[in-house]
Amino acid sequence: MNDEFDGMDGGDKLVALMRSAASVHDAPPPAFDHSDVLAGSHRITRRHRMIAAGATGLVLIASLGTAAVLPMLQSNNGNSTSVAGAPYVTPTPPAGAPAPGGATPFSAAPTQPVPSGPRAPDRVLPVPGKEAPAPHQSPQPAPPQQPGDGGAAPPPPASGGGGAPDDPGPGGGGKPNPGNGNGNGGTGPRDDDPGLPAEGGTGGNEPPQGCQSGQAPNLSAAVSAVVPEASGGSQSCRSNGDSAIQVQITKDGKKGTMTVVFSPKGGGSPGGTTATTASGGKVGVSVASTGEGPAPYADELGRIASELASQL
Amino acid sequence: MDEASEREFADYFRARRETVRRTAYMMCGDWHKADDHAQAAFVALHRNWRKIRDPRALDGWMRRTLTRSVIDESRRPWRRERSTAEHTDVIAIPPAADAMATRQVLVDGLRTVPPRQRAVLVLRFFEGLDVAETAKAMGCSEGTVKSQTARGLEALRSSLGDALDDLRAAG
Numbered sequence: 355m356n357d358e359f360d361g362m363d364g365g366d367k368l369v370a371l372m373r374s375a376a377s378v379h380d381a382p383p384p385a386f387d388h389s390d391v392l393a394g395s396h397r398i399t400r401r402h403r404m405i406a407a408g409a410t411g412l413v414l415i416a417s418l419g420t421a422a423v424l425p426m427l428q429s430n431n432g433n434s435t436s437v438a439g440a441p442y443v444t445p446t447p448p449a450g451a452p453a454p455g456g457a458t459p460f461s462a463a464p465t466q467p468v469p470s471g472p473r474a475p476d477r478v479l480p481v482p483g484k485e486a487p488a489p490h491q492s493p494q495p496a497p498p499q500q501p502g503d504g505g506a507a508p509p510p511p512a513s514g515g516g517g518a519p520d521d522p523g524p525g526g527g528g529k530p531n532p533g534n535g536n537g538n539g540g541t542g543p544r545d546d547d548p549g550l551p552a553e554g555g556t557g558g559n560e561p562p563q564g565c566q567s568g569q570a571p572n573l574s575a576a577v578s579a580v581v582p583e584a585s586g587g588s589q590s591c592r593s594n595g596d597s598a599i600q601v602q603i604t605k606d607g608k609k610g611t612m613t614v615v616f617s618p619k620g621g622g623s624p625g626g627t628t629a630t631t632a633s634g635g636k637v638g639v640s641v642a643s644t645g646e647g648p649a650p651y652a653d654e655l656g657r658i659a660s661e662l663a664s665q666l
Numbered sequence: 667m668d669e670a671s672e673r674e675f676a677d678y679f680r681a682r683r684e685t686v687r688r689t690a691y692m693m694c695g696d697w698h699k700a701d702d703h704a705q706a707a708f709v710a711l712h713r714n715w716r717k718i719r720d721p722r723a724l725d726g727w728m729r730r731t732l733t734r735s736v737i738d739e740s741r742r743p744w745r746r747e748r749s750t751a752e753h754t755d756v757i758a759i760p761p762a763a764d765a766m767a768t769r770q771v772l773v774d775g776l777r778t779v780p781p782r783q784r785a786v787l788v789l790r791f792f793e794g795l796d797v798a799e800t801a802k803a804m805g806c807s808e809g810t811v812k813s814q815t816a817r818g819l820e821a822l823r824s825s826l827g828d829a830l831d832d833l834r835a836a837g
Contacts, residue, residue, distance in 0.1 A: 365791070372792040375769035376688035384687060385701040386708075388679050394709040 571635075573599040576665045577614055580658055581651065584612065595621055603641070603650045610649035612641045616666060629659035631666045667715060675715050678724060679708060686728060692788040693736040695777040703739070707732040729793065729803040733785050740781040771826065778825040783818030786811055 573589050577599060587601035597616045603609070615624035615638040616631075624638025631637060639659045643649035651658060667675070686707060690700035710731050711724070718727055776784050782804070789800045790811075800815075801808045 368791045369794070371769065371772045372692060372788070375772050376692050376792065381684075381687065381691070382697050384683060384704075385698065386705040388676055391679060391705060391708045391712055394705065395712040398709065398713060 571597060571616055571666045573597055573614055573616055573662075573666075576662050577601055577612070579665060580661045581612065583650070596624060602644075605650040608643065608647055608650040609645035610641045610643045610651070612639065612651065614639050614662060627655035627659045629656075629663035631663040633666075635666065637663045637666060667712075671715055675712055678711075682725070682728065683708070686732060689729070689788060689793060690732055690736065692773075692776065692792050693733070693781075693785050694739075695773050699739070703732055703735045706735050726799070726803060729789065729795075730805065733789070733803055734805070737781050737785060775822050775825040779818050779821045783814045783821060786814040787818045787822065790815060 574587065577584050577587070581601070581603060583603050583605045584601035585603075587599050589597060589599045591597055595618055598613065600611060600613050603612050613626065615626065617624040617636045617638070619634030621635070624636050626638040626640030628636050628638045637659050639655045639662065641649045641651055641655060643652075683704065686704045687697075687700050690703040690707075691697055694700055694703065707728055711718075711728060714727075718724060776787070779787065786800060786804065789795045789803055790797075795803065797808045797811050797815075801811045804811060804814075806814075
């Protein structure tokens with residue numbers, strides 16, 4: 355054992371000295387007994403249990419906090435979406451589109467053929483049976499939906515969806531459609547005219563005028579009555595209060611696009627061949643050929659304007 | 667812990683308390699610290715009593731725990747012991763050296779030995795363990811035990827000076 359020593363005497367001496375040095379005769383009485391050991395053991399065990407319980411509690415609190423905060427964050431995200439879709443938010447017009455509130459192809463060159471394409475400043479008016487535009491682009495907040503009303507009601511004072519047949523409300527959907535509830539004049543995207551972004555409001559604090567005040571005539575019905583060959587088209591409301599519609603006409607092999615603009619009393623000239631309505635407004639009609647040869651009804655615009663004026 | 671295990675632990679405690687205290691005292695050179703180390707080792711043994719299935723391993727487990735406790739304590743900054751290359755504090759031999767004085771000289775000499783070397787010396791010469799058992803208690807290799815033993819003895823001899831002639835002659 356003590357091979358580090360040269361002789362056994364040194365190793366034995368060291369062993370003897372060590373055992374003598376640790377003799378219990380010189381040792382003080384022990385400072386601890388069995389109960390102290392048990393108490394220390396139990397104290398450490400309790401401490402470990404408290405640490406474990408604390409860690410568990412922290413994890414539990416963190417989990418509950420996460421569970422409580424996450425729905426709030428998600429709710430905030432939803433609110434921000436609602437805010438983003440609040441009224442009077444003007445969508446960015448596509449490149450090349452006329453500026454909102456500015457001159458449109460209708461008003462700038464009423465006698466010229468109106469190119470089909472996006473008309474950013476025009477507010478899309480409801481068309482009977484058409485799907486409502488998106489609520490987030492509505493110029494005014496929609497009132498609560500009412501039973502029997504064909505969906506979301508249009509902005510006041512326009513009559514709600516499914517208005518009276520003889521009173522095609524300017525903001526309403528015109529013909530009632532109690533069956534499917536899609537006849538209201540909401541503001542959703544339209545399947546047949548995706549290139550006409552809706553625009554809400556007149557901008558600034560200017561009072562609404564013309565069709566923007568909800569007093570737009572039903573151009574679609576009038577045009578259909580006067581020009582049976584008319585198809586398609588959607589009525590829109592311009593920023594200056596004019597109502598306009600653009601329809602496709604095919605007659606005797608001639609194809610063209612007819613534009614009808616209604617300016618309320620006191621408004622500007624609608625352009626094209628005009629006629630005055632009984633209410634003092636003006637109806638402007640223009641047609642442009644989209645095929646070869648002359649445009650259809652090119653020589654009958656005066657008659658069409660007069661007939662439209664008599665109906666509006 | 668159930669009642670039977672508590673009784674077994676109490677029996678072991680009563681049987682081994684003084685031995686563990688003395689070993690701790692030889693390792694640290696202070697009876698108060700020795701009591702603290704011994705109590706900490708018994709507390710750890712009580713908490714792990716059910717995990718030690720072989721009763722013959724209890725002594726080894728206690729030695730390992732006690733040695734680790736003493737060495738770890740010596741490593742703490744406020745109790746860190748400093749070793750010097752040369753032993754300047756050569757212990758003077760009391761004029762009337764009796765047995766108690768001789769023992770005290772040895773204890774004082776052990777204090778000058780670095781903690782790990784001191785633990786090796788205690789385990790080998792006080793506990794009577796061989797190299798393998800000492801290595802197991804220390805948690806190191808047998809070669810480390812041998813080298814630590816040689817260095818510890820050399821340090822002890824240098825510290826004792828002329829105090830213990832037998833040990834000097836042994837060197």
